[in-house]
Amino acid sequence: MSKKQTLVIDENTEIKPSKEFSKQARVSSMAQYKRMHKESIEKPHIFWAREAKDLKWQKKWDKVLDWKAPYAEWFKGAKLNVCENAVDRHVEEGRGNKAAIIWEGEPGDKRILTYQQLQREVCRMANVLIARGVKSKDRVLIYMPMVPEATIAMLACARIGAVHSIVFGGFSSESIKDRLEDSKAVAVITADGSWRRGGVVPLKENMDEALKGNDTVKSVIVLKRCENEIKMKKGRDYWWHEETAKVPATHKAKGFSAEHPLFILYTSGSTGKPKGILHTSGGYMVGTYTTCKYIFDMKEDDVYWCTADVGWITGHSYITYGPLLNGVTQVMYEGGPNYPDWGRFWSIIEEYGVTIFYTAPTAIRAFIKAGDKFVDKYDLSSLRLLGTVGEPINPAAWAWYYEKIGGGRCPIVDTWWQTETGAAMISPLPGCTPIKPGTATLPFFGVDVAILDEDGKECKADQPGRLVIRKPWPSMLRTIYGDKKRYRDTYWSDYDGMYTAGDGARKDKKGNIYIVGRLDDVLNVSGHRLGTAEIESALVAHKAVAEAAVVGKPHDIKGQAVVCFVTLKGGVKETDKLKTELRNHIGKVIGAIAKPDEIHFAPGLPKTRSGKIMRRLLKELVATGKITGNVTTLEDTKVIDALQASIAGTA
Numbered sequence: 001m002s003k004k005q006t007l008v009i010d011e012n013t014e015i016k017p018s019k020e021f022s023k024q025a026r027v028s029s030m031a032q033y034k035r036m037h038k039e040s041i042e043k044p045h046i047f048w049a050r051e052a053k054d055l056k057w058q059k060k061w062d063k064v065l066d067w068k069a070p071y072a073e074w075f076k077g078a079k080l081n082v083c084e085n086a087v088d089r090h091v092e093e094g095r096g097n098k099a100a101i102i103w104e105g106e107p108g109d110k111r112i113l114t115y116q117q118l119q120r121e122v123c124r125m126a127n128v129l130i131a132r133g134v135k136s137k138d139r140v141l142i143y144m145p146m147v148p149e150a151t152i153a154m155l156a157c158a159r160i161g162a163v164h165s166i167v168f169g170g171f172s173s174e175s176i177k178d179r180l181e182d183s184k185a186v187a188v189i190t191a192d193g194s195w196r197r198g199g200v201v202p203l204k205e206n207m208d209e210a211l212k213g214n215d216t217v218k219s220v221i222v223l224k225r226c227e228n229e230i231k232m233k234k235g236r237d238y239w240w241h242e243e244t245a246k247v248p249a250t251h252k253a254k255g256f257s258a259e260h261p262l263f264i265l266y267t268s269g270s271t272g273k274p275k276g277i278l279h280t281s282g283g284y285m286v287g288t289y290t291t292c293k294y295i296f297d298m299k300e301d302d303v304y305w306c307t308a309d310v311g312w313i314t315g316h317s318y319i320t321y322g323p324l325l326n327g328v329t330q331v332m333y334e335g336g337p338n339y340p341d342w343g344r345f346w347s348i349i350e351e352y353g354v355t356i357f358y359t360a361p362t363a364i365r366a367f368i369k370a371g372d373k374f375v376d377k378y379d380l381s382s383l384r385l386l387g388t389v390g391e392p393i394n395p396a397a398w399a400w401y402y403e404k405i406g407g408g409r410c411p412i413v414d415t416w417w418q419t420e421t422g423a424a425m426i427s428p429l430p431g432c433t434p435i436k437p438g439t440a441t442l443p444f445f446g447v448d449v450a451i452l453d454e455d456g457k458e459c460k461a462d463q464p465g466r467l468v469i470r471k472p473w474p475s476m477l478r479t480i481y482g483d484k485k486r487y488r489d490t491y492w493s494d495y496d497g498m499y500t501a502g503d504g505a506r507k508d509k510k511g512n513i514y515i516v517g518r519l520d521d522v523l524n525v526s527g528h529r530l531g532t533a534e535i536e537s538a539l540v541a542h543k544a545v546a547e548a549a550v551v552g553k554p555h556d557i558k559g560q561a562v563v564c565f566v567t568l569k570g571g572v573k574e575t576d577k578l579k580t581e582l583r584n585h586i587g588k589v590i591g592a593i594a595k596p597d598e599i600h601f602a603p604g605l606p607k608t609r610s611g612k613i614m615r616r617l618l619k620e621l622v623a624t625g626k627i628t629g630n631v632t633t634l635e636d637t638k639v640i641d642a643l644q645a646s647i648a649g650t651a
């Protein structure tokens with residue numbers, strides 16, 4: 001029997017990289033990793049200057065890092081253009097005829113864009129934006145399907161120094177409206193519609209709704225994708241294909257300062273409305289470039305595929321920026337993983353010979369549930385490296401991914417990071433780090449991670465605590481757009497001069513880091529970040545609702561499910577019809593991704609005597625069906641019995 005067949009993978013399995021993989025990798029031994037990591041922490045100016053040299057700087061920096069906690073300036077004094085680095089540089093270096101994006105639409109249409117074609121398209125869109133009056137630092141909101149034009153739009157903004165802010169296509173009009181208001185966008189780039197599981201998501205219609213009453217947006221550029229009927233407002237709305245036909249396909253990329261804002265991406269926090277995470281140019285470019293180079297081991301002839309949507313940070317850093325900065329060929333796919341069936345991803349890997357594949361644990365669990373027969377039909381032997389992101393991966397899912405998809409030959413890089421960190425922070429390096437199911441293993445270069453207890457003392461091995469980062473890193477967020485105070489309070493106030501990630505974690509004796517999950521009221525549903533506060537505020541905005549509390553419940557496939565407890569206003573009847581109405585209401589206010597799995601009517605919510613909802617009790621209740629935790633501080637213990645009765649049978 002071969003070694004592969006006898007290997008039973010569980011949480012204790014440790015797999016060392018194969019000799020073949022190590023030999024060709026950039027970091028091929030743990031000694032080399034340790035040496036480089038030490039240098040990156042102790043002498044960041046030397047380490048990062050060396051990495052940054054791979055990229056094109058129109059003017060070199062005067063200083064690699066200027067740090068006055070919590071404000072960092074990386075590559076101070078430098079001038080660069082991120083788009084020029086992701087596109088033009090490759091044309092200049094002879095990759096003009098290389099495929100940059102191999103795209104497949106959900107209905108089966110296909111397109112290949114070479115680096116040279118990408119350059120022409122990006123230049124055209126840059127010229128369109130300029131013609132529409134968009135200037136450096138102006139915000140442009142992008143609401144697009146997963147088509148190459150989404151990436152083109154981002155790069156065109158970067159090229160002219162405008163700040164893109166993408167809103168995921170699954171968010172509703174009201175969510176777009178909030179983001180338009182907060183960012184004061186002057187232009188919008190969208191499409192008529194987007195294909196999803198055979199149906200059309202009416203993007204333009206949603207946008208029209210969001211734009212009602214808006215007075216900052218001067219132009220809306222609309223890509224024709226689904227040919228669904230839409231309204232075009234004269235003097236405001238312009239077709240992408242008409243506008244790009246009017247302008248030249250050349251544009252000179254000007255250099256911007258390294259701290260020039262690149263994009264704002266809204267993400268959920270534990271309180272209030274989503275926060276606009278601001279990333280800047282030089283450091284983010286170096287961070288995404290370097291992580292792709294070392295973690296994904298990207299080489300000239302790789303075919304890389306990340307299944308995320310550009311609406312999330314993973315799509316920013318590991319579709320648009322990182323891979324293009326490395327000049328690789330990447331696959332982009334528009335639709336759902338189960339359209340027309342659960343074999344779609346594997347058919348794409350076979351057809352294009354994908355070598356590096358990056359997806360989320362929630363997708364892996366859904367594939368396992370769908371059954372192996374959808375995988376077995378396809379030849380996946382082109383794969384050489386696998387990655388996961390977004391949530392902890394359970395050992396069973398890891399084992400299936402390793403054996404079934406990776407054929408027992410591909411290392412898995414479990415990458416921990418966040419919208420705020422801009423690039424992967426904790427991950428194996430595939431040529432040297434022994435991998436183990438459930439752990440993101442060790443910090444990347446420049447990342448000084450610690451796990452601290454409440455008093456700020458470092459936790460002992462295996463003792464869980466709070467994940468913090470003790471030193472600035474190039475791709476770190478610079479602020480929350482328009483709210484410096486919230487930036488300091490959210491991330492930098494728990495421990496002096498350190499970034500608090502909001503995640504709980506523990507380290508084993510070898511230093512492998514296990515992410516336990518969020519410590520705050522942020523849910524991770526199918527790898528998507530949702531704030532319980534946002535869902536609660538959507539609920540209480542409904543006329544029937546007096547009060548609401550939202551918690552996460554462990555879910556086999558999604559990681560977490562959304563569970564709502566709702567107290568109705570006096571006289572309102574508790575009906576199933578109302579539950580459906582409330583679900584749809586949340587879909588309308590936030591987006592379909594936030595629709596809860598369960599809604600329970602509760603005569604009252606467990607509160608402390610000072611009126612704070614005790615979520616800890618609700619979390620326990622949804623996970624176990626019972627409340628056994630300390631209830632002595634509870635204002636009215638009778639609500640517990642009622643709650644237990646209301647969820648009986650659903651836990």
Ligand code: WTA
Nearest residue numbers: 389390391392414415416417418419515529
């Ligand atoms: C979680 C996604 C465990 C974590 C890139 C973090 C993970 C949040 C992992 C950020 C991982 C991300 N293992 N948990 N490999 N990667 N997370 O901003 O809780 O959408 O704080 O960024 O996802 O989610 P975000």
